[in-house]
Amino acid sequence: MRSRTTLALTALSSALVTALSAGTASAAERDGARFRYGAAMEVGGLFAPGVVDLGFIGVQGQLGVQLSHLVGIYAAPNIDLVRGSRQRGVQIGGALLIDFTLAHVLTIGVGPDLAGFTALGGGAMSGGVLYGARLHLAINPLVGIARDGIRRRALTIGLDLRLATGGAAAVLSTGEPAGGGVLASRRAAAGELMAAPTLTIGYQAF
Numbered sequence: 001m002r003s004r005t006t007l008a009l010t011a012l013s014s015a016l017v018t019a020l021s022a023g024t025a026s027a028a029e030r031d032g033a034r035f036r037y038g039a040a041m042e043v044g045g046l047f048a049p050g051v052v053d054l055g056f057i058g059v060q061g062q063l064g065v066q067l068s069h070l071v072g073i074y075a076a077p078n079i080d081l082v083r084g085s086r087q088r089g090v091q092i093g094g095a096l097l098i099d100f101t102l103a104h105v106l107t108i109g110v111g112p113d114l115a116g117f118t119a120l121g122g123g124a125m126s127g128g129v130l131y132g133a134r135l136h137l138a139i140n141p142l143v144g145i146a147r148d149g150i151r152r153r154a155l156t157i158g159l160d161l162r163l164a165t166g167g168a169a170a171v172l173s174t175g176e177p178a179g180g181g182v183l184a185s186r187r188a189a190a191g192e193l194m195a196a197p198t199l200t201i202g203y204q205a206f
Contacts, residue, residue, distance in 0.1 A: 033065060036062060036205065037061075037205055039061050039202050040060045040062075040156065040203070041057075041200065042058055042059065042160075042199065043055075043199055047194065048193065048194040048195075053084060054083065056080040056081060056082040056083070058081060058091070059078065059079060060202070061075075061076065061078070062076055062206075069101065071099075072098070077093070082117055082119050085122075086121045087121035087122060088120065089126070091116070093113065093116060093130075094114065095112065095113040095114070097109040097110065098110065105143065106140075107138040109135075109137075110136065112131070112134075115129075116128070117130070130166040140157075154203070154204055154206070156202055157199075157200070158199070158200040161195070161196075162195070163194070163195055164194050164196065
């Protein structure tokens with residue numbers, strides 16, 4: 001009798017373990033669309049040889065949809081303080097990105113980018129509207145997966161490379177030509193390719 005009871009308990013325990021394991025595996029394998037959001041600090045520079053040489057620091061956000069563990073589509077707005085050797089100003093912009101996350105850890109994304117900036121100081125003004133593309137690379141060294149097996153939360157460290165051009169960017173100076181003091185164009189960046197490498201560190205739920 002005791003042996004039968006022992007066997008019954010053993011069988012019941014095995015069934016419970018199997019059921020729990022199956023439930024856990026099922027949760028781990030779940031996937032689906034969900035809201036995506038995040039925020040990060042960013043630091044980088046805006047460079048065009050002979051035209052613009054500015055550094056910046058600011059914040060970047062994320063707002064969009066994670067279609068699956070692999071694919072996400074979202075807007076990434078940013079606002080930064082810019083500074084050059086004698087100039088200070090502000091930059092506002094953003095990108096619309098599609099990215100692919102492999103094994104929850106490595107992310108590669110790309111999309112169009114748009115930004116506007118202005119900087120004043122030293123009797124000169126730099127500014128303009130820039131449009132181009134952004135390449136986004138990131139790693140998630142710390143990742144947590146919710147109990148439902150779908151939403152992930154992560155510390156993320158990224159590198160964005162923004163390549164842009166613009167017809168409005170210029171460097172102006174308040175010189176004293178023969179006709180009197182006027183705001184005169186000194187160099188223009190129309191058609192120039194600008195690069196803005198950017199490091200980011202932040203949090204995302206995706």
